[in-house]
Amino acid sequence: MHPDATHAAARDRFNREWDRRLGVFHRYASPPWWYEGLTLTPELDYVYERFLPIAEYIHDLRRVVADTLPCRAWLPRVLLSPPYRSLPDFWRRLPRRFHSRVAWLPNDLDEIAVHLASPTVHGARFMRYPEQLPALVAYGLDRGLSTVRCFDFGCGTGQGTYEIAQCLDGRVESCLVIGMTIEPLEAWMASRGRLPNPQPRAGQPITIPYPRPELRSTTCIRFVAGDMLRATFRDAADIIVCNGVIGGPKLNHDADFRQLWTVVSTCLKDGGLLVIGEQFHDGHRLRAARFVALGGKLIRHQRTAGRSTFITVSRTT
Numbered sequence: 224m225h226p227d228a229t230h231a232a233a234r235d236r237f238n239r240e241w242d243r244r245l246g247v248f249h250r251y252a253s254p255p256w257w258y259e260g261l262t263l264t265p266e267l268d269y270v271y272e273r274f275l276p277i278a279e280y281i282h283d284l285r286r287v288v289a290d291t292l293p294c295r296a297w298l299p300r301v302l303l304s305p306p307y308r309s310l311p312d313f314w315r316r317l318p319r320r321f322h323s324r325v326a327w328l329p330n331d332l333d334e335i336a337v338h339l340a341s342p343t344v345h346g347a348r349f350m351r352y353p354e355q356l357p358a359l360v361a362y363g364l365d366r367g368l369s370t371v372r373c374f375d376f377g378c379g380t381g382q383g384t385y386e387i388a389q390c391l392d393g394r395v396e397s398c399l400v401i402g403m404t405i406e407p408l409e410a411w412m413a414s415r416g417r418l419p420n421p422q423p424r425a426g427q428p429i430t431i432p433y434p435r436p437e438l439r440s441t442t443c444i445r446f447v448a449g450d451m452l453r454a455t456f457r458d459a460a461d462i463i464v465c466n467g468v469i470g471g472p473k474l475n476h477d478a479d480f481r482q483l484w485t486v487v488s489t490c491l492k493d494g495g496l497l498v499i500g501e502q503f504h505d506g507h508r509l510r511a512a513r514f515v516a517l518g519g520k521l522i523r524h525q526r527t528a529g530r531s532t533f534i535t536v537s538r539t540t
């Protein structure tokens with residue numbers, strides 16, 4: 224059978240089975256059923272879990288989502304280790320039109336994938352850390368760098384990366400800015416200057432474009448999918464920017480912090496600039512401070528402005 228037909232058959236089976244289970248839920252579970260705005264209580268989670276266990280649902284969904292993607296490796300990471308307590312907990316992170324549904328058309332599945340890879344609450348934005356841009360230019364000019372190489376770790380859909388490239392563009396002779404994110408779907412959107420459509424209606428595009436700056440030919444911007452904790456590059460960078468990741472929900476253990484310092488010490492030139500931005504609540508902010516504290520002798524100089532910490536790094540090698 225042609226792979227498309229196999230995928231369509233798997234999707235039909237998935238839809239039939241989960242629609243059947245949703246029907247049983249509606250017949251036997253007493254309302255209130257979840258709707259947007261209703262607080263998710265442990266009781267509500269329990270009722271849904273009895274009929275529609277989220278672990279089983281995501282296990283099945285993973286396969287049909289993977290079938291719609293160009294490559295299985297593009298599967299959003301939340302589908303590999305789901306953080307959801309129940310089906311409503313999953314729905315509330317998706318655009319409204321997906322709420323209270325369990326069965327999907329192929330286009331729905333693509334759309335769900337981009338939203339899971341780049342959730343609106345965590346997504347990248349322009350001008351999140353305005354204090355950083357003049358500091359990056361000043362760093363390049365102060366050191367008389369004609370060429371600046373900058374890595375943007377955890378770049379999301381890339382708005383911050385374009386901003387970095389724009390601020391360096393024309394201020395130094397040439398620059399290369401590489402955005403890296405662990406989600407291949409985000410890297411794909413970033414390279415096209417697109418983000419998930421926040422509240423799409425049926426028939427509307429899954430992703431929408433955002434304005435990208437016009438850059439000179441001497442400014443080069445690239446996006447790669449990869450784990451910054453394992454990053455290796457042929458040439459070290461003058462600047463590494465890492466915004467909205469360190470200390471956040473996905474990177475907050477000491478072991479990860481130590482690993483990131485190892486990466487920084489190899490991927491950043493001696494005297495290079497590490498810039499960390501965070502917009503977290505207090506709990507996560509403390510973890511970001513803990514990362515800095517673990518830098519030890521690698522930190523030559525450090526200062527804070529706004530939500531950003533600027534660290535000059537000494538290489539140990």
Ligand SMILES: C[S@@+](CC[C@H](N)C(=O)[O-])C[C@H]1O[C@@H](n2cnc3c(N)ncnc32)[C@H](O)[C@@H]1O
Nearest residue numbers: 345347348377378379404405450451466467473
């Ligand atoms: C909150 S977003 C921040 C986006 C952007 N830097 C900003 O501040 O607007 C966090 C990003 O870090 C990425 N991320 C999380 N862990 C990562 C890792 N180990 N390696 C690379 N990217 C990672 C996520 O996929 C997401 O794109």
